[in-house]
Amino acid sequence: MIAQFNPPQRLLLGPGPSMVPQSVLDAMGLPLLGHLDPLFVGLMEEVKGMLRTVFQTTNPMTFPVSGTGSAGMEFCFVNLIEPGDEVVIGINGVFGGRMAEVAERCGATVIRVEAEWGRIIEPEQIAQALRGRSPKLVAVVHAETSTGVLTPVQEIAQIAHNAGALMLIDTVTSLGGVPVCIDEWGIDAAYSGTQKCLSCPPGLAPVTLSSRAMEVATNRRTKVQSWYLDVNLLNGYWGSDRAYHHTAPISMNYALHEALRLTLEEGLESRWLRHQENHLLLAAKLEEMEMTLTAQAGHRLPQLNSVAVPAGYDDAEIRRRLLNDFNIEIGAGLGPLKGKTMRIGLMGESSSAENVGRLVGALKAILPA
Amino acid sequence: MIAQFNPPQRLLLGPGPSMVPQSVLDAMGLPLLGHLDPLFVGLMEEVKGMLRTVFQTTNPMTFPVSGTGSAGMEFCFVNLIEPGDEVVIGINGVFGGRMAEVAERCGATVIRVEAEWGRIIEPEQIAQALRGRSPKLVAVVHAETSTGVLTPVQEIAQIAHNAGALMLIDTVTSLGGVPVCIDEWGIDAAYSGTQKCLSCPPGLAPVTLSSRAMEVATNRRTKVQSWYLDVNLLNGYWGSDRAYHHTAPISMNYALHEALRLTLEEGLESRWLRHQENHLLLAAKLEEMEMTLTAQAGHRLPQLNSVAVPAGYDDAEIRRRLLNDFNIEIGAGLGPLKGKTMRIGLMGESSSAENVGRLVGALKAILPA
Numbered sequence: 001m002i003a004q005f006n007p008p009q010r011l012l013l014g015p016g017p018s019m020v021p022q023s024v025l026d027a028m029g030l031p032l033l034g035h036l037d038p039l040f041v042g043l044m045e046e047v048k049g050m051l052r053t054v055f056q057t058t059n060p061m062t063f064p065v066s067g068t069g070s071a072g073m074e075f076c077f078v079n080l081i082e083p084g085d086e087v088v089i090g091i092n093g094v095f096g097g098r099m100a101e102v103a104e105r106c107g108a109t110v111i112r113v114e115a116e117w118g119r120i121i122e123p124e125q126i127a128q129a130l131r132g133r134s135p136k137l138v139a140v141v142h143a144e145t146s147t148g149v150l151t152p153v154q155e156i157a158q159i160a161h162n163a164g165a166l167m168l169i170d171t172v173t174s175l176g177g178v179p180v181c182i183d184e185w186g187i188d189a190a191y192s193g194t195q196k197c198l199s200c201p202p203g204l205a206p207v208t209l210s211s212r213a214m215e216v217a218t219n220r221r222t223k224v225q226s227w228y229l230d231v232n233l234l235n236g237y238w239g240s241d242r243a244y245h246h247t248a249p250i251s252m253n254y255a256l257h258e259a260l261r262l263t264l265e266e267g268l269e270s271r272w273l274r275h276q277e278n279h280l281l282l283a284a285k286l287e288e289m290e291m292t293l294t295a296q297a298g299h300r301l302p303q304l305n306s307v308a309v310p311a312g313y314d315d316a317e318i319r320r321r322l323l324n325d326f327n328i329e330i331g332a333g334l335g336p337l338k339g340k341t342m343r344i345g346l347m348g349e350s351s352s353a354e355n356v357g358r359l360v361g362a363l364k365a366i367l368p369a
Numbered sequence: 370m371i372a373q374f375n376p377p378q379r380l381l382l383g384p385g386p387s388m389v390p391q392s393v394l395d396a397m398g399l400p401l402l403g404h405l406d407p408l409f410v411g412l413m414e415e416v417k418g419m420l421r422t423v424f425q426t427t428n429p430m431t432f433p434v435s436g437t438g439s440a441g442m443e444f445c446f447v448n449l450i451e452p453g454d455e456v457v458i459g460i461n462g463v464f465g466g467r468m469a470e471v472a473e474r475c476g477a478t479v480i481r482v483e484a485e486w487g488r489i490i491e492p493e494q495i496a497q498a499l500r501g502r503s504p505k506l507v508a509v510v511h512a513e514t515s516t517g518v519l520t521p522v523q524e525i526a527q528i529a530h531n532a533g534a535l536m537l538i539d540t541v542t543s544l545g546g547v548p549v550c551i552d553e554w555g556i557d558a559a560y561s562g563t564q565k566c567l568s569c570p571p572g573l574a575p576v577t578l579s580s581r582a583m584e585v586a587t588n589r590r591t592k593v594q595s596w597y598l599d600v601n602l603l604n605g606y607w608g609s610d611r612a613y614h615h616t617a618p619i620s621m622n623y624a625l626h627e628a629l630r631l632t633l634e635e636g637l638e639s640r641w642l643r644h645q646e647n648h649l650l651l652a653a654k655l656e657e658m659e660m661t662l663t664a665q666a667g668h669r670l671p672q673l674n675s676v677a678v679p680a681g682y683d684d685a686e687i688r689r690r691l692l693n694d695f696n697i698e699i700g701a702g703l704g705p706l707k708g709k710t711m712r713i714g715l716m717g718e719s720s721s722a723e724n725v726g727r728l729v730g731a732l733k734a735i736l737p738a
Binding site: 002006007017023034035039098104224245246250257323334 | 370371373374375376377378379381383385386388389392394395396397398399400401402403404406407408409412415418419435436437438439440442443467470471473474475562564570571572592593594595596597613614615616617618619620621623624626627630633634692698703
């Protein structure tokens with residue numbers, strides 16, 4: 001007979017999931033309601049409202065997709081793209097590459113605008129790619145989780161709109177950690193995840209679509225290739241009809257409700273400031289240890305710190321010791337950065353001076369000066 | 370400021386979610402691990418193993434898709450179907466219709482084999498549809514949640530295989546409540562949900578693919594249209610490579626682990642028997658009240674009981690009173706059965722003599738003789 005699972009208390013300082021406040025864990029243990037129960041419908045409305053505040057948008061079509069962040073990515077592409085559409089995608093890490101892959105599976109012609117991993121997508125690169133083109137969509141990763149850089153999406157959105165394109169951004173790692181201003185920046189579509197700076201367990205993907213994006217999604221020539229992610233059907237459930245579409249993950253929505261509540265209780269600006277302060281603290285400590293942050297200076301994410309693996313060390317061994325001897329998780333480098341960088345997440349609840357101290361103490365024990 | 374959510378304790382006797390045991394709710398509150406943590410990987414292996422036992426299969430490719438039951442349906446179709454493939458689908462309720470819709474969005478040519486809602490798909494109907502045809506796939510709903518009938522899928526699988534087709538079944542409502550024998554019956558693909566007879570919250574979709582199905586999925590001419598649901602990529606994460614694909618819903622997997630553990634602790638046969646006994650108890654009580662079960666006699670699901678709305682009553686009013694005055698949820702009729710039937714679920718933890726007693730008591734108060 002298999003025993004009950006009894007995980008240790010890890011300090012999660014990787015690229016997500018981040019630490020989850022106790023009241024969010026407690027929310028998942030609340031008694032279940034049916035997915036059409038008027039009280040659950042009330043919760044859905046509050047979740048939508050709080051997501052709008054966090055995304056800084058008035059978009060009615062703002063809700064959590066019943067899947068993880070990558071399902072949110074797929075939601076945006078399957079609804080906005082039809083076979084033959086042209087899409088310009090910025091690729092400076094894993095998630096830009098994933099967007100291109102997803103777009104191609106929707107039949108898009110993808111124009112790739114690439115930057116070295118660890119550097120931003122320069123607005124000028126997008127402007128150049130758009131010369132003589134009028135693609136349907138420009139898509140860029142706001143906060144690249146694989147490298148730790150923050151691309152200036154507001155400028156890019158302006159350039160995209162001037163070319164008549166919709167603007168899509170990946171905010172999986174940015175939402176709740178740095179400013180995400182959907183309406184002010186003119187973003188037409190964005191997706192996120194719950195397990196990063198919102199500090200909720202993984203399992204839902206907050207998304208938002210502007211009225212322009214909704215117009216595109218509702219006036220397609222072809223049906224959306226995914227039934228599960230078709231916004232025209234989802235609108236029946238998350239909109240005012242409350243028509244049954246699928247059974248929403250009830251407990252995960254309880255958790256997101258509580259996580260959003262705590263986010264707004266702290267206040268977005270205080271939360272961004274806290275992320276910034278703990279990032280600066282970590283950066284100072286790492287500098288003392290002669291460890292180098294690798295993301296482009298001036299564009300570093302406070303919530304995801306890519307650090308060069310110290311010369312002479314095996315990053316897998318460092319991570320293994322952190323996990324086994326100190327119960328601390330950090331992330332590996334991905335793709336071309338595998339073995340070269342490690343990723344330290346200070347996301348949501350994980351972002352505290354105490355946690356920086358614990359990590360630095362452990363690193364000092366593992367990497368003696 | 371929005372208040373913490375504080376749902377009442379409902380008795381869930383609808384078409385799912387069902388009641389969830391306390392230890393499953395508690396499991397979701399356990400501390401999070403990273404999705405690549407060796408301890409989480411160990412849990413994934415245990416979940417896969419227990420799912421194999423519950424599905425009664427040795428299929429290596431047996432795991433929970435990170436979405437709800439409908440994502441499991443889409444997983445099966447997107448991986449097995451390519452544009453132009455012919456598919457025979459049995460339609461005797463909502464979920465057969467949904468399969469046809471999903472298959473068409475994959476570019477399939479769908480041959481619909483229809484039966485009146487509330488009746489089974491007769492094996493002979495499938496045999497007839499297959500005459501002179503060799504479709505790639507035959508798909509049937511094992512337990513139709515919208516009507517409460519159990520279709521004899523074993524016979525149909527035999528017929529499908531004789532025609533050279535793969536056999537796919539929807540086991541969303543059957544798994545854990547009535548026998549599901551993937552290997553013995555020769556089923557090539559099946560999907561389920563967690564929130565029915567497994568009594569776990571909604572959010573994951575257990576699936577299983579036979580080696581024949583895997584051969585089809587891995588030797589496609591075209592890429593799987595969904596990146597999120599591509600089994601070739603998912604195999605990298607849930608298989609032995611442990612390559613990052615997406616962030617699994619950690620807490621939901623904790624819950625499923627505990628729900629499967631409890632299911633196997635009870636034993637599959639005891640569990641099926643319990644569902645059958647409480648169904649017979651409910652049926653006897655309803656008969657005393659002159660209420661009629663509407664699904665085809667001899668093929669009724671013990672876990673989902675469709676009942677005719679008593680003459681002179683408004684079903685919405687009955688359901689509203691059950692919910693508001695007695696904290697009991699039952700389901701409405703769907704599609705052509707809307708307003709004509711109500712659906713009483715006795716699924717998993719919800720299936721008990723005590724719950725039957727509570728419901729019957731409430732119905733007697735609402736529908737005086």
